[in-house]
Amino acid sequence: MSSPYNKSSLVVAAVAELDAGRTPERELLRDAVRELLAELARRAPGRSVEVRVPPYGAVQCGSGPRHTRGTPANVVEVDPVTWILLATGRLGWADAVEAGRVRASGNRADISPYIPLE
DSSP states (O other): OOOGGGGOHHHHHHHHHHHTTOOOOHHHHHHHHHHHHHHHHHHSOSSSEEEEETTTEEEEESSSSOOOSSSOSSEEEEOHHHHHHHHTTSSOHHHHHHTTOEEEESTTOOOGGGOSOO
């Protein structure tokens, strides 16, 4: 069964731009990032890890201790293009971390069990 984002015209269009070697327009990039973040939060309910994709959005996800205020103990931060590549399986978690494209802190910050979102 295909996941909801596979049918999303926003994500499909953003991926097509990336696959063609182009950066998607700002609005398309923003909307695709937000859609994929929402899908992550839906598939990995909880509030243990904060996933940030500045400047477009952030979600809390993953089971475990809940974060309520201040700087979260478990944070993942990526740029918008990297997030789309990770979420759609075009870039692996370990490769992205090794290349410095993912900044992850905290003992629960490894979100690789949840991605790609397929």
